[in-house]
Amino acid sequence: MINIAIIGMGMIGVSLGMALRSVEPQDSYLGEITVAGYDANAVHTRESRGRLAIDREARSVEDAVRDAHIVVVATPVQAIRDVFAQLAAHLPSGVIVTDVSSTKAQVVAWAAELLPPGVDFVGGHPMAGKEQSGPKSADPQLFKEAIYCLTAAANIRQESIDAIHALVKTIGAKPYYIDPVEHDAYVAGISHLPFLLSAALVEVTSRSPAWTEMAPLAASGFRDLSRLASGDPVMHRDICLTNRQGLIRWIDETITLLQHIRTDLEQGDRERIDEFFRHAKAARDEWLESRLQMRPGEADFEHVPQVERPRLFGFRKPSDRDSKRRS
Amino acid sequence: MINIAIIGMGMIGVSLGMALRSVEPQDSYLGEITVAGYDANAVHTRESRGRLAIDREARSVEDAVRDAHIVVVATPVQAIRDVFAQLAAHLPSGVIVTDVSSTKAQVVAWAAELLPPGVDFVGGHPMAGKEQSGPKSADPQLFKEAIYCLTAAANIRQESIDAIHALVKTIGAKPYYIDPVEHDAYVAGISHLPFLLSAALVEVTSRSPAWTEMAPLAASGFRDLSRLASGDPVMHRDICLTNRQGLIRWIDETITLLQHIRTDLEQGDRERIDEFFRHAKAARDEWLESRLQMRPGEADFEHVPQVERPRLFGFRKPSDRDSKRRS
Numbered sequence: 012m013i014n015i016a017i018i019g020m021g022m023i024g025v026s027l028g029m030a031l032r033s034v035e036p037q038d039s040y041l042g043e044i045t046v047a048g049y050d051a052n053a054v055h056t057r058e059s060r061g062r063l064a065i066d067r068e069a070r071s072v073e074d075a076v077r078d079a080h081i082v083v084v085a086t087p088v089q090a091i092r093d094v095f096a097q098l099a100a101h102l103p104s105g106v107i108v109t110d111v112s113s114t115k116a117q118v119v120a121w122a123a124e125l126l127p128p129g130v131d132f133v134g135g136h137p138m139a140g141k142e143q144s145g146p147k148s149a150d151p152q153l154f155k156e157a158i159y160c161l162t163a164a165a166n167i168r169q170e171s172i173d174a175i176h177a178l179v180k181t182i183g184a185k186p187y188y189i190d191p192v193e194h195d196a197y198v199a200g201i202s203h204l205p206f207l208l209s210a211a212l213v214e215v216t217s218r219s220p221a222w223t224e225m226a227p228l229a230a231s232g233f234r235d236l237s238r239l240a241s242g243d244p245v246m247h248r249d250i251c252l253t254n255r256q257g258l259i260r261w262i263d264e265t266i267t268l269l270q271h272i273r274t275d276l277e278q279g280d281r282e283r284i285d286e287f288f289r290h291a292k293a294a295r296d297e298w299l300e301s302r303l304q305m306r307p308g309e310a311d312f313e314h315v316p317q318v319e320r321p322r323l324f325g326f327r328k329p330s331d332r333d334s335k336r337r338s
Numbered sequence: 339m340i341n342i343a344i345i346g347m348g349m350i351g352v353s354l355g356m357a358l359r360s361v362e363p364q365d366s367y368l369g370e371i372t373v374a375g376y377d378a379n380a381v382h383t384r385e386s387r388g389r390l391a392i393d394r395e396a397r398s399v400e401d402a403v404r405d406a407h408i409v410v411v412a413t414p415v416q417a418i419r420d421v422f423a424q425l426a427a428h429l430p431s432g433v434i435v436t437d438v439s440s441t442k443a444q445v446v447a448w449a450a451e452l453l454p455p456g457v458d459f460v461g462g463h464p465m466a467g468k469e470q471s472g473p474k475s476a477d478p479q480l481f482k483e484a485i486y487c488l489t490a491a492a493n494i495r496q497e498s499i500d501a502i503h504a505l506v507k508t509i510g511a512k513p514y515y516i517d518p519v520e521h522d523a524y525v526a527g528i529s530h531l532p533f534l535l536s537a538a539l540v541e542v543t544s545r546s547p548a549w550t551e552m553a554p555l556a557a558s559g560f561r562d563l564s565r566l567a568s569g570d571p572v573m574h575r576d577i578c579l580t581n582r583q584g585l586i587r588w589i590d591e592t593i594t595l596l597q598h599i600r601t602d603l604e605q606g607d608r609e610r611i612d613e614f615f616r617h618a619k620a621a622r623d624e625w626l627e628s629r630l631q632m633r634p635g636e637a638d639f640e641h642v643p644q645v646e647r648p649r650l651f652g653f654r655k656p657s658d659r660d661s662k663r664r665s
Contacts, residue, residue, distance in 0.1 A: 138555055138557040139558070141558075158557070187554070193548075200542070202560065204539065210614065211595050211618075212531065212535055214617065215588060216588075217618075221520075221523065226628060230467070230528075234629075236536060241626070248608065259603055262603075265538055266593055266597065273589045276579070276589075277582070277586060281575065285571060292570075298544070298556065301553060
């Protein structure tokens with residue numbers, strides 16, 4: 012039996028619990044699983060029980076990680092430092108800690124600073140989300156086929172990496188190993204810039220004195236482009252603040268590009284505007300096409316070694332322990 | 339019998355033909371309808387016949403508008419000037435011309451310049467679209483519940499407005515009367531700025547040397563924000579060029595906003611970033627909520643007079659004519 016503690020029962024934490032608990036034992040790369048959950052907001056913890064995301068409602072961080080083999084910190088990224096500090100005194104030796112937050116370099120640094128020796132940290136970031144937050148929005152299918160970024164320092168035991176790899180496979184996602192700094196630079200462009208632009212679109216249009224007249228005309232294009240603006244503002248703020256340098260670089264690139272397009276429009280430069288839209292379309296279509304090929308079993312996502320069962324470092328199954336005691 | 343000629347059998351033109359021809363006669367505000375179609379690309383005209391969008395394949399613009407009561411110009415906006423010039427010599431007196439393009443001021447000016455006296459122009463713009471183009475992407479349901487902007491000069495006969503109003507109601511869309519210059523300023527913000535930002539997002543990320551590594555990590559947020567970038571580049575180019583002033587204003591607003599956000603990020607100004615995301619979320623959620631209320635029968639879209647059957651100016655139904663001849 013593998014005991015998993017989830018700290019933070021928001022949309023991702025509850026989705027993870029539901030995904031883990033709904034998997035058939037024979038399909039679990041971790042074998043049998045129990046999930047304990049804790050959220051500073053007791054209502055969230057209770058709701059996550061109602062949604063079958065956890066076996067046990069913990070009353071505190073300490074209570075949640077008691078007997079845990081794997082601890083998943085699923086709080087907003089800005090809360091992680093505090094959670095690590097709280098965890099430090101209570102983590103069983105040999106436990107593996109992971110997170111699910113959208114930036115990695117800062118979290119890896121906090122882990123190195125705060126988690127005790129003997130505790131391995133493997134950073135995680137599922138490339139899946141929705142704009143709604145909270146336990147009610149959770150979905151056990153959220154991670155199916157999603158890329159799940161994993162990042163581990165050089166001194167981490169292979170067994171710990173294998174365990175988190177197995178957890179990711181168990182919920183139907185695809186492990187993707189990446190350096191934390193690279194990860195942050197990349198997601199700033201393909202994930203954080205999109206929600207910044209989405210919010211910027213809503214902001215410039217809705218601040219206009221003509222917004223009342225414009226709003227009824229806005230159709231599916233506006234709906235899709237503005238979708239990410241409906242995401243949790245606190246989460247967006249924290250992600251942007253923990254990934255400032257990466258994001259600023261992309262904002263600069265975007266401003267420069269918009270200035271060029273502005274000039275082209277002012278000069279009525281058909282060819283350059285044409286070239287801009289053509290290139291963007293080709294790149295987007297190619298990306299979409301490449302995604303279609305990203306199915307399980309495809310070489311792209313199978314360059315990481317297959318792990319059938321993790322050899323969970325330092326863990327003995329309760330049955331092993333019992334049989335030893337009896338003998 | 340009302341004869342409708344559609345010039346330009348792209349995604350919108352074919353969708354319109356399919357919508358008109360699939361409506362039951364008792365649900366048609368125009369009574370019985372026949373549709374003739376013409377496209378400079380004969381393959382498109384043939385495909386539109388295959389998709390049941392037209393009753394008759396026209397061999398030329400002249401052939402298409404023979405006997406027409408209503409002419410719908412559904413070509414890309416930059417082609418409209420030429421089409422108007424071609425039409426001028428062939429339009430029956432009393433015919434009503436409309437278009438479906440995304441900008442209105444320029445098209446209204448071309449109509450005033452080129453269409454002969456006795457021909458009324460009522461500009462149209464259905465607020466519905468998809469990123470795919472061509473007859474194969476056509477969908478008779480495209481206009482259902484969509485706002486359909488209509489713009490008419492002061493000297494247009496009420497009967498002509500009523501006829502286009504009836505056409506819009508027949509395809510299930512909601513007529514929305516608006517001044518052409520206002521229309522262009524508004525759609526620049528809620529329609530053209532979104533596809534510019536979508537293309538800009540794809541452009542800055544895909545031009546990055548790291549794109550190959552980044553692309554596999556891009557998930558549903560990137561997919562939605564980049565959707566409009568897959569639209570027809572020629573259409574996007576032409577829309578941007580015919581609505582330059584409106585669009586440039588919104589680009590400037592966006593650049594200014596991005597510069598402010600950049601400063602806030604650099605200074606780590608939690609409160610201002612928080613305020614930005616909170617306001618954008620509130621505005622977007624409110625917009626979405628107001629859309630839910632925009633159902634047929636709701637007051638918002640029923641401030642325009644209901645027209646049960648248009649009194650098509652100068653048209654007599656064939657049955658009237660026949661009966662008169664007989665008498």
